[in-house]
Amino acid sequence: MSTKTDQILESLKSLSLLEAAELVKQIEDAFGVSAAASAGVVMAAPGAAAGGAEAEPAEEQTEFAVHLEGFEASAKIKVLKAVREATGLGLAEAKALVEKAPTLVKEGLPKEAAEDLKKKIEAVGGQVAVK
Secondary structure, eight states: OOHHHHHHHHHHHTOOHHHHHHHHHHHHHHHTOOOGGGHHHHHHHHHHHTTSOOOOOOOOOOOEEEEEEEEOGGGHHHHHHHHHHHHOOOHHHHHHHHHTOSEEEEEEEOHHHHHHHHHHHHHTTEEEEEO
8 A cells, every 4th residue: 555545544443433434424425425325334344443352332212213114004194194194294295205105203202202293193092122
């Protein structure tokens, strides 16, 4: 490799995970590409560099996402109304969201709000998962 590429590689090795994610986003924007296919490789690299170090304890999850897994055909309109109410989407957007189930309905919710939304959608005939 050339000296320039060696310097770039050394700089990349010193990036934190957050900095690496920001760099990927900037590269995607600058060159109009997607790194989705290689995301698993990028995520595996920091763990491999740790050399078998003890894993950090998992943090308690504070934000949850509500996913519409499906719905009863006869309940489509009721599910659509519940999703529309929860998301604030227009009729066409909510309809498109419901029709492409399984899909994310709303994310970044506290546990109680996510469970409430799940109950509302399930009450009208939807199948929901909170992740």
